[in-house]
Amino acid sequence: MSTTTDSKIRIQLEDFSVTDEIEAMKKVSRNIGGITTFLGTGREMSKGETISELNFEHYPKMAEKKLEEIRVQSIKDFGIIDMSIIHRIGPIDIGENIVLIVAVGEHRAETFKACEWAIAELKRTTPIWKRETTSTGEVWVQDTP
Amino acid sequence: MITIKYFASLRAIAEKEEDSLDIENPISIDQLSDIISKTAPKMGAIIREKKVMISVNQEMASADTIIHDGDEVAFLPPFSGGAK
Numbered sequence: 001m002s003t004t005t006d007s008k009i010r011i012q013l014e015d016f017s018v019t020d021e022i023e024a025m026k027k028v029s030r031n032i033g034g035i036t037t038f039l040g041t042g043r044e045m046s047k048g049e050t051i052s053e054l055n056f057e058h059y060p061k062m063a064e065k066k067l068e069e070i071r072v073q074s075i076k077d078f079g080i081i082d083m084s085i086i087h088r089i090g091p092i093d094i095g096e097n098i099v100l101i102v103a104v105g106e107h108r109a110e111t112f113k114a115c116e117w118a119i120a121e122l123k124r125t126t127p128i129w130k131r132e133t134t135s136t137g138e139v140w141v142q143d144t145p
Numbered sequence: 146m147i148t149i150k151y152f153a154s155l156r157a158i159a160e161k162e163e164d165s166l167d168i169e170n171p172i173s174i175d176q177l178s179d180i181i182s183k184t185a186p187k188m189g190a191i192i193r194e195k196k197v198m199i200s201v202n203q204e205m206a207s208a209d210t211i212i213h214d215g216d217e218v219a220f221l222p223p224f225s226g227g228a229k
Contacts, residue, residue, distance in 0.1 A: 040228025128226025129153035
């Protein structure tokens, strides 16, 4: 399924193409010399339980606003050229894409740092919640790794 | 009138997704939690014990944040987006 890669901040039901997202960010500047990506995917095991399905929920508007703040702060603090952040919501199967961060910069060092900071900040500040379904039932995940 | 939103695990506790409340004068989050306690004591306790985060008009708020007519208040359990 193809989705538009126009916006650098997106929260969407549909899957995304990592290749398309990277290609879109490469077009931002001819001065890009390094790209770091973080891709989060659906993991089967959690605390010894086998997960059959994941489901993500977000607070519309506020979640997008927080992701945009992370993008702007990443550019300012780490000196990267740009960043895109895409997070899926709704039901997600094991192994499927959940979240993608693409940091582009002149050199690799700042893109590594920005990408690591951005995913940690996303988990800390962005109102998105994960519900795991296992053989024992459904649980909203509330730990903060 | 203010709008109150409950997300994720809080929906089951509050037994609703959204609520609205008429207020004559601006009130604090603390005062709002007292009002909520009257009809949903468990939810009120969770707010008072600071087990949830609170936003007002999509900005993070605290116990003494003042809520005005027309505001949107949301109760947010700990976030778990992204991936480990």
